[in-house]
Amino acid sequence: MSTLDELKEVIINGNAPAAKRLTEAALNQGTRPGDFFAGAIIPAMDEVGRRMRECEFFIPEVLIAARAARASTEILKPLLAGDSSVRPAGTVVCGTIKGDLHDIGKNIVAMMLEGAGFRIVDLGVDVGPEKLVDAVRREGADFVALSALLTTTMVNMKGAIEALIAAGLRQQVKVMVGGAPVTESWAQSIGADGYGKDAPAAVELARRFIAEAARGMSAARRGAA
Numbered sequence: 001m002s003t004l005d006e007l008k009e010v011i012i013n014g015n016a017p018a019a020k021r022l023t024e025a026a027l028n029q030g031t032r033p034g035d036f037f038a039g040a041i042i043p044a045m046d047e048v049g050r051r052m053r054e055c056e057f058f059i060p061e062v063l064i065a066a067r068a069a070r071a072s073t074e075i076l077k078p079l080l081a082g083d084s085s086v087r088p089a090g091t092v093v094c095g096t097i098k099g100d101l102h103d104i105g106k107n108i109v110a111m112m113l114e115g116a117g118f119r120i121v122d123l124g125v126d127v128g129p130e131k132l133v134d135a136v137r138r139e140g141a142d143f144v145a146l147s148a149l150l151t152t153t154m155v156n157m158k159g160a161i162e163a164l165i166a167a168g169l170r171q172q173v174k175v176m177v178g179g180a181p182v183t184e185s186w187a188q189s190i191g192a193d194g195y196g197k198d199a200p201a202a203v204e205l206a207r208r209f210i211a212e213a214a215r216g217m218s219a220a221r222r223g224a225a
């Protein structure tokens with residue numbers, strides 16, 4: 001069994017000290033920080049989800065597994081963060097939407113974006129429209145990244161976008177949405193700028209937004225000339 005396979009098992013079983021030890025061991029063996037997600041953490045949480053669905057796991061087991069996943073991601077976070085002396089590629093305000101307490105996926109998205117050079121303002125979980133609007137205004141955000149894991153909370157993403165419109169901030173930010181129940185067509189229907197199925201997709205989206213903005217600016221300059 002590889003170290004990443006072992007890590008997956010101990011996360012499922014909620015053994016946080018072992019998750020910490022195995023994460024350090026895999027790093028020492030040369031595993032790249034970004035490879036832990038697809039290699040262990042995400043498959044572990046998928047298996048936890050399957051067991052939850054099949055009523056093999058209940059909330060306490062899921063919480064303990066989530067804590068073990070966090071023990072691993074806390075070690076990876078500083079390693080994924082970009083060089084702070086480099087000017088950030090843009091500011092991302094991120095959070096899990098109102099009513100929703102799931103934050104593992106949102107945290108991975110934030111870590112990957114941070115690793116890709118973006119400045120992250122993480123509002124945490126249960127983020128309502130007022131808190132989002134305040135942060136976008138205060139931080140001069142370029143991007144908003146919203147996560148939802150429940151079909152009952154994904155509807156609140158629409159309210160968040162409407163609040164940005166009402167506050168006159170919608171033109172300032174590109175909004176991306178994600179999370180297990182979220183789809184491309186849902187993103188379009190609520191007026192988001194993009195949907196990402198995973199954390200690397202969030203980075204791709206943010207880079208695409210920057211490239212589109214740069215093309216728009218040079219087209220505007222050509223138009224003005």
Ligand code: B12
Pocket residue numbers: 041042045046047048049050052053059062063066099100101102103104105106108109144145146147148149150151152176177178179180181195196197198199200201202
């Ligand atoms: C862990 C977990 C919990 C933990 C959360 C702990 C924590 N700190 O996050 C706890 C125990 C608290 C919990 C509670 C509940 N949960 Co829960 N939970 C899960 C579980 C097992 C794993 C979620 C997870 O972490 N996945 C791993 C991460 C890495 O994946 P992810 O979040 O999808 O994120 C990835 C992508 O989606 C994407 N992404 C995510 N966000 C974003 C954002 C952007 C901008 C982009 C681009 C991409 C992106 O990138 C991420 C990385 O690749 C899922 C099952 C599952 N497999 O999804 C159920 C699940 C989500 N929970 C569920 C339910 C029902 C609940 C409860 C209502 C249970 C209850 N009866 O109380 C409560 C709700 C509490 C609340 N108000 O939020 C259901 C939801 C059903 C539905 N369709 O709505 C699921 C699907 C389980 C099931 N099969 O029934 N849960």
